[in-house]
Amino acid sequence: MMPRPMVASMQRWQQNMKSSSVMLLLLCLLLPVDAVQAESLLHADHPLAGKIWDMQERRMLDERTLLERIAAADVLLLGETHDNSQHHALQLKLLQVRLDSGARPALLFEQFDRERQLALDEALAKTPPDAALEAAAGLLKGWDWKFYKPLVAAGLEYKLPVYAANFSRELARPVIRQGFSAVDAAELKRLAVEAVWSERQQQYLTHLIEGTHCGQVDVVLRDGLVRSQRLRDAVMADAAAAAASMERGVVGIVGRGHARRDIGMPLYLAARYPQARVYSIGLVEVSPGMESPEAYEQERATDAPVYDAIWFTARVDRPDPCASFGKK
Secondary structure, three states, rough: OOOOOHHHHHHHHHHHHHOOHHHHHHHHHHHHHHHHHHHHHHHOOOOOOEEEOOOOEEEEOOOOHHHHHHHOOOEEEEEEEOOHHHHHHHHHHHHHHHHOOOOOOOEEEEEEHHHHHHHHHHOOOOOOHHHHHHHHHHHOOOOOHHHHHHHHHHHHHOOOOEEEEHHHHHHHHHHHHHOOOHHOHHHHHHHOOOOOOOOHHHHHHHHHHHHHHHOOOOOOHHHHHHHHHHHHHHHHHHOOOOOOOHOOOEEEEEEOOOOOOOOOOHHHHHHOOOOOOOEEEEEEOOOOOOOHHHHHHOOOOOOOOOOOOOEEEEOOOOOOOOOHHHHO
């Protein structure tokens, strides 16, 4: 997913992306992955739904093999579509497998802004756990807490370090309006913002931003959002590296776009921390008429695979996000 809205047009777009009721979302979180209510999802009988595709080796994986691979990762990125309850159930499942193995990774969230880390630490230190979760919920702005509460609760139960990773909209605004000149040059260099980037990636991300705004975004705003996305990925990668440096590993709960190897967090991790073993899983909704896993590999910004693995899921039944822009 692209950055959260910073202008009214993007706010309208995200509102159209939210189609499930609060009670249904809560129910989905309480059910196993394969028991999510069918009426909230489309194409649950798609040939790829529930399957795992290794993008490096170009073959299907069974769950056991996937679990062996994530166990070896220093940084495990679980890239979601934010309003898909099945994606959050899979994230919780994979985290629980790591915990059951005895691992105690740090837990990193895109959904918490990095400058709120101290407030998050204080919130999670409250007792009893219900009070801690309630306090943490108050720091989550613009996201549906019911999706993330089980993950934060697991962090509390197992006493995991919980990292706030995101670059807030307040910090993003100057970058969108003024460019990278709004950021200290030494910090940009430390984050490797330019070092990892190419014209091909710039063109691809520009096209992607245009698509998420249904072709109706102003050019100046579009270019600002591209800069914001790049800086957000670099900052979140920095947070992931800090967590991984604790030698306990890190599990990142992030949007699917941020987990991409061609334009997302792994780029910056590879540039600055090449020794880190990063494993990226894209939780990808199936599409009708696209029954081959190769069909989901067509668009990329580099020659490298977009993810290490794709876990295919059913698609949320949501309204056309372009309807508010006058497009059908």
